[in-house]
Amino acid sequence: MRMETVSLNNVKVSESPEGLEGAGFFATSLEKAVGLARKNSIWPLPFATSCCGIEFMATMGSHYDLARFGAERLSFSPRQADLLMVMGTIAKKMGPILRQVYEQMAEPRWVLSVGACASSGGIFDTYSVLQGIDRIIPVDVYVPGCPPRPEQIIDGILNIQKLVETESLRRRDSKEYKDMLNKYGIE
Amino acid sequence: MEEVIAEEKIVTVLREKFADEIISVESPYKFLTVTLKADKIIEIIKFLYDQEKYQYLTTLCGIHYPDQKSIVVMYQLHKLTENKRIRLKIALSEENPVVPTLTTVFPAANWMERETYDFYGVIFEGHPNLIRILNVEEMTIFPMRKEYPLEDQSREDKNNQMFGR
Numbered sequence: 001m002r003m004e005t006v007s008l009n010n011v012k013v014s015e016s017p018e019g020l021e022g023a024g025f026f027a028t029s030l031e032k033a034v035g036l037a038r039k040n041s042i043w044p045l046p047f048a049t050s051c052c053g054i055e056f057m058a059t060m061g062s063h064y065d066l067a068r069f070g071a072e073r074l075s076f077s078p079r080q081a082d083l084l085m086v087m088g089t090i091a092k093k094m095g096p097i098l099r100q101v102y103e104q105m106a107e108p109r110w111v112l113s114v115g116a117c118a119s120s121g122g123i124f125d126t127y128s129v130l131q132g133i134d135r136i137i138p139v140d141v142y143v144p145g146c147p148p149r150p151e152q153i154i155d156g157i158l159n160i161q162k163l164v165e166t167e168s169l170r171r172r173d174s175k176e177y178k179d180m181l182n183k184y185g186i187e
Numbered sequence: 188m189e190e191v192i193a194e195e196k197i198v199t200v201l202r203e204k205f206a207d208e209i210i211s212v213e214s215p216y217k218f219l220t221v222t223l224k225a226d227k228i229i230e231i232i233k234f235l236y237d238q239e240k241y242q243y244l245t246t247l248c249g250i251h252y253p254d255q256k257s258i259v260v261m262y263q264l265h266k267l268t269e270n271k272r273i274r275l276k277i278a279l280s281e282e283n284p285v286v287p288t289l290t291t292v293f294p295a296a297n298w299m300e301r302e303t304y305d306f307y308g309v310i311f312e313g314h315p316n317l318i319r320i321l322n323v324e325e326m327t328i329f330p331m332r333k334e335y336p337l338e339d340q341s342r343e344d345k346n347n348q349m350f351g352r
Contacts, residue, residue, distance in 0.1 A: 093323045127330050128322060 014040055031169050038082070038108075039165040040070035042157070045081035047101060049088030052115035052147040056087050059150040069157055078104040083160060084137075087147075089117040090130045102137045103186060107172045110163065112156050113139045116146040138184060197239060197273060205231055218274055225277040229287045232262065232275070236292055241266045241273060247289065247299040249307030251281075253333045258284045258307055279309065288314040306331035 017036055019028030044066075048056055060066050060074070075081040078101045090098055102111070113133055116122035119142045121131035133139060140163055143156035171177055181187050198212055201221065208231065210222040223231060235241040245263035252259060257278040264273050279286060288311040289296035300311040301320040308329035311317055319326065328335070 093321075127326075127328075 034169060035165040035167065039161045041073075042069075042071045042082050042110075042160065042164065043073050043075040043080060044071055044083040044085050044112075044157075045075050045078055045101070045105070047084060047086045047088075047098065049090065049094065050117065052087035052118070055147045055150055055153060056085065056114065059153045064150040064154060066154065066157065069154070069161065071157060078102075079106060081105055082109060082164075084109065084111045085114060086111065086118045086133050087114040089122065089124055090133055091128055092130050093128075095130050095136050098133060099136045099186075108164075108167070110140045110160050111137060112141050112143065112160055114143045114153055114156065115148055116144060119144065122146060136184065137186075138180060197235075197271070200239065201231070204234060218272065220274040220276060222276045222278075225279060225286060228260075228262075228275065228277050229289060229292065232264070232289060233292050235264060235273070239266065240268055241271075243267050244289070244293040244295050244299075245272070247296055247303065249303040249309050249331070251307060251332045251334075252278075256281045258309060258332075260284075260286055260303065260309060262289070284309045285312060286310070287312050290314060305329070308332070 014036065016026070017028050017032035019026055019032070021027075046053065046056055058064055060072070066072055071083070078084070082105075084102055084105060086098065102109070111133075113119045117124060117129075118133050119139075121129050123146070125131070130136070141156050141159045143152050145152050148156075178187070198219070198221070202209060205223075205227065208224045208227050210224060212222075213220045232241075241264040243265040245265050247260070247262050250259040250261060255278070258281055259276050259278050262275045264275070266272070277286065284307070286309060288300060290300065290311075291313065297315065298320060300309075300314055301317060303309050304311060304314075304317050305319045305322055306329055318324070322330065
């Protein structure tokens, strides 16, 4: 195995967005600058109820290290979180609590559904388990797997980053967005 | 051998005191099991508690026998001084499973009876707080009764095309 020396030369800086560049200035749209900043500083709120939560712990650990994507600052308060990561089986009795957590998050907010249980109920095809969290809250990205490997969770985060980066600043004020929330009975 | 004699002793005592109440005595997997009529169950458990020192309630639960159309309530008692156990069973009707509460003898029966109510719909008369304990409050069924198909055949949210079944 070849040892790589860690130096500043190996650090990958995110690419600057499209814009107008000249001597001593750089101009781009506000949307792109905000998107770039948001994308690389996501504060996730882990909502871990079972084994997918264990995979998440590995994802946060030094080997997989989600900090590489600017998401190492976990927010255990929904008020300050950007991304709700639902990992594990959500029983019907847990449903209202998950929904309340989602409602407490400030806009803009994203939801990552990790694992078969959160996405569809998984193997728990039974009376007591919610058959997918998208029955009570909107979901942005689904990560399949039972449980998914940390690589898959990171892939999900990267997909969330794509959404965060390219989202229009006006989207959350749009009628479509409000209608979508209303479909879930929120607001 | 000693154990068998000791178990017989408690059965003899029960036969003396409550001869009319005993339906059958068995020992499946060497666990003394006495099937009783439902009427005097609390009185019998109180007697076992006071006179025979069966003072630990290991568990209490429901069992549904759809063929007999009955819901059985099973009590397991433990005599800690001699490490002896006994199981008591009473059969209730499916339509109207009502039995007096055991919380008057064992306060620990409170949650166990709530669970039995939650899953089997057994009404424990005199229970201080007989509400669902594990399932959502809005639930209208008693899910552990063997009267539902394993899967709702009409559901469309999980079809074979998507779930490979």
